[in-house]
Amino acid sequence: MSSDASPQYTWAGNFSEPMDDLVKRYTASVGFDRRMWRQDIRGSLAHARMLARQGIIPAEDLADIQRGMAQIAAEIESGAFAWSLDFEDVHLNIEKRLTALVGDAGKRLHTGRSRNDQVATDIRLYLRDAIDDIQVLLGQFQNALLDLAEREAATPMPGFTHLQVAQPITFGHHVLAWREMTRRDAERLAEIRKRVNRLPLGAAALAGTTYPIDREFVAAELGFDGVCENSLDAVSDRDFAIEFCAAAALLMMHLSRMSEELVLWMNPRFAFVRIPDRFCTGSSIMPQKKNPDVAELARGKTGRVYGHLMALLTLMKGQPLAYNKDNQEDKEPLFDAVDTVTDTLRIFAAMIPGVVTRPEAMREALRQGFATATDLADYLTRKGLPFRDAHRIVGLAVRRAEELGVDLPELRIEELQSFSPLIGEDVFSALTVEGSLAARDHAGGTAPERVRAVIARARARA
Numbered sequence: 001m002s003s004d005a006s007p008q009y010t011w012a013g014n015f016s017e018p019m020d021d022l023v024k025r026y027t028a029s030v031g032f033d034r035r036m037w038r039q040d041i042r043g044s045l046a047h048a049r050m051l052a053r054q055g056i057i058p059a060e061d062l063a064d065i066q067r068g069m070a071q072i073a074a075e076i077e078s079g080a081f082a083w084s085l086d087f088e089d090v091h092l093n094i095e096k097r098l099t100a101l102v103g104d105a106g107k108r109l110h111t112g113r114s115r116n117d118q119v120a121t122d123i124r125l126y127l128r129d130a131i132d133d134i135q136v137l138l139g140q141f142q143n144a145l146l147d148l149a150e151r152e153a154a155t156p157m158p159g160f161t162h163l164q165v166a167q168p169i170t171f172g173h174h175v176l177a178w179r180e181m182t183r184r185d186a187e188r189l190a191e192i193r194k195r196v197n198r199l200p201l202g203a204a205a206l207a208g209t210t211y212p213i214d215r216e217f218v219a220a221e222l223g224f225d226g227v228c229e230n231s232l233d234a235v236s237d238r239d240f241a242i243e244f245c246a247a248a249a250l251l252m253m254h255l256s257r258m259s260e261e262l263v264l265w266m267n268p269r270f271a272f273v274r275i276p277d278r279f280c281t282g283s284s285i286m287p288q289k290k291n292p293d294v295a296e297l298a299r300g301k302t303g304r305v306y307g308h309l310m311a312l313l314t315l316m317k318g319q320p321l322a323y324n325k326d327n328q329e330d331k332e333p334l335f336d337a338v339d340t341v342t343d344t345l346r347i348f349a350a351m352i353p354g355v356v357t358r359p360e361a362m363r364e365a366l367r368q369g370f371a372t373a374t375d376l377a378d379y380l381t382r383k384g385l386p387f388r389d390a391h392r393i394v395g396l397a398v399r400r401a402e403e404l405g406v407d408l409p410e411l412r413i414e415e416l417q418s419f420s421p422l423i424g425e426d427v428f429s430a431l432t433v434e435g436s437l438a439a440r441d442h443a444g445g446t447a448p449e450r451v452r453a454v455i456a457r458a459r460a461r462a
């Protein structure tokens with residue numbers, strides 16, 4: 001940041017002394033809003049085209065503005081642009097440079113516009129781009145999940161409730177549950193994008209402007225679906241940023257749940273999966289350690305995105321119409337939410353293909369957890385016993401198996417028949433893990449054929 005001894009403040013006309021240095025630092029946003037420079041230039045060019053088209057500025061001014069902006073874009077891109085704290089934010093920094101480059105045309109750019117509608121436009125353009133990028137990453141992540149689910153469509157693992165072994169499922173079915181979460185995330189983002197994609201520009205400071213502007217033209221130029229219908233709301237609305245953070249919080253919550261499972265599964269007590277070394281870190285003191293840092297950090301970063309949602313809700317709750325400087329505080333939470341979701345999705349999309357399952361460990365966990373007990377109860381129910389009676393009988397059988405240190409299908413037929421005369425030789429096919437899986441053959445069930453059908457439908461849609 002360069003510091004000019006006597007900067008020409010944009011609004012200096014009515015001021016009798018320069019701004020206090022502390023105030024300058026406190027009020028400036030250029031340190032973080034400069035990341036919106038592309039959107040700012042895009043918005044300004046669309047505004048300038050509209051001004052020229054409406055005869056509000058001469059055609060030569062438009063040409064000068066376009067030439068100046070092209071140079072500014074090149075300067076920023078190359079790192080040559082001198083960002084200055086003296087010009088508060090990205091908007092004034094670019095406008096000052098434009099005026100230095102092209103003179104009066106640069107000073108005419110702000111006709112019929114305020115930074116209030118300008119910044120609201122820039123954030124929406126920025127967030128729209130960010131949502132589109134996140135959707136691409138979500139798609140890549142979903143494809144990685146589909147591939148993993150396909151590879152493990154028939155791999156038995158214990159499904160848990162209360163984190164205790166419940167019933168057999170397939171690893172692929174579990175991964176498809178993760179995918180369902182991400183499908184809702186994608187739907188939500190697409191829904192939010194509609195409300196992001198409205199043009200505030202034209203609202204000016206708060207009340208609209210006296211020039212014969214054409215907002216629909218600007219909206220079309222910038223790819224907005226329409227204009228914000230009320231000038232006061234246009235400059236003060238940040239619902240779209242809150243909605244995005246809410247969607248980001250949910251998305252991170254999903255990634256955090258997946259992370260928690262990966263951390264557990266990687267623990268040698270589970271040993272259900274291996275995560276490639278390139279996604280793990282070691283310990284500086286314990287030579288044997290391999291830590292699932294990526295999953296842990298994703299779990300941890302979820303908290304900060306929740307924080308951003310809370311920050312934005314709180315930012316807005318006390319604001320009277322229309323624009324208030326409070327709004328400048330919208331950017332850092334929003335940007336960090338975008339960055340966190342983007343980085344986390346990218347690394348998960350890269351990590352998931354490397355997940356390797358350890359079927360023997362999952363098979364052993366199924367055995368120790370009497371995972372097919374419900375199947376025995378269902379078997380007895382099919383033979384005519386009321387389900388509640390079947391439930392009680394199987395409880396007794398499980399206790400016996402526990403005493404003998406074996407799984408249910410390892411009990412001798414006479415042993416099983418001592419609990420119910422309804423039990424026949426055919427019981428063993430119901431008690432195997434494969435039998436249990438295959439029997440759950442309905443929409444949403446864990447049967448390998450069902451898992452494969454879901455994957456096939458997903459691939460056909462893509």
Ligand code: ARG
Nearest residue numbers: 029033089115116119327328
């Ligand atoms: N930097 C400001 C923001 O981020 C731009 C709008 C400032 N408007 C104003 N009247 N001070 O919100």
